[in-house]
Amino acid sequence: MDLNEGSALGVFRCKLCELSSPYTFYGQKPPNTRAIVLLEECYGMKDPFSPDREKFLVLGSKCSLCSKTVCVGADCSLFYTKRFCLPCVRDHIHQFPEQIQAELAKKKNTQKTSSS
Numbered sequence: 001m002d003l004n005e006g007s008a009l010g011v012f013r014c015k016l017c018e019l020s021s022p023y024t025f026y027g028q029k030p031p032n033t034r035a036i037v038l039l040e041e042c043y044g045m046k047d048p049f050s051p052d053r054e055k056f057l058v059l060g061s062k063c064s065l066c067s068k069t070v071c072v073g074a075d076c077s078l079f080y081t082k083r084f085c086l087p088c089v090r091d092h093i094h095q096f097p098e099q100i101q102a103e104l105a106k107k108k109n110t111q112k113t114s115s116s
């Protein structure tokens with residue numbers, strides 16, 4: 001991996017799933033990109049698998065309610081105008097649109113109930 005340009009600023013750690021990875025930028029504008037402005041302040045790194053300098057990966061960002069650092073994985077957070085961690089979404093589920101409520105309900109159903 002060539003980290004010559006933009007060496008890591010630190011290590012990003014998700015508070016929910018323990019994902020950790022070095023990040024090379026934090027903010028709404030990844031370095032070396034011309035027209036990209038992200039919708040949120042986030043932790044990201046240059047895509048190590050792409051030779052294109054403009055390619056980058058978003059690792060995660062801060063929950064807008066509890067300020068926990070969470071990754072963008074579907075099990076940890078969702079983006080609905082802002083970033084929310086899933087525990088906060090559950091606490092405020094009625095303030096989210098039906099579509100998101102339905103998605104979350106689906107996830108709950110994946111927990112198997114044993115009947116023995």
Ligand SMILES: [Zn+2]
Pocket residue numbers: 014015016017018019070071072073075076
């Ligand atoms: Zn996570």
Ligand SMILES: [Zn+2]
Pocket residue numbers: 063064065066067068084085086087088089
């Ligand atoms: Zn939260």
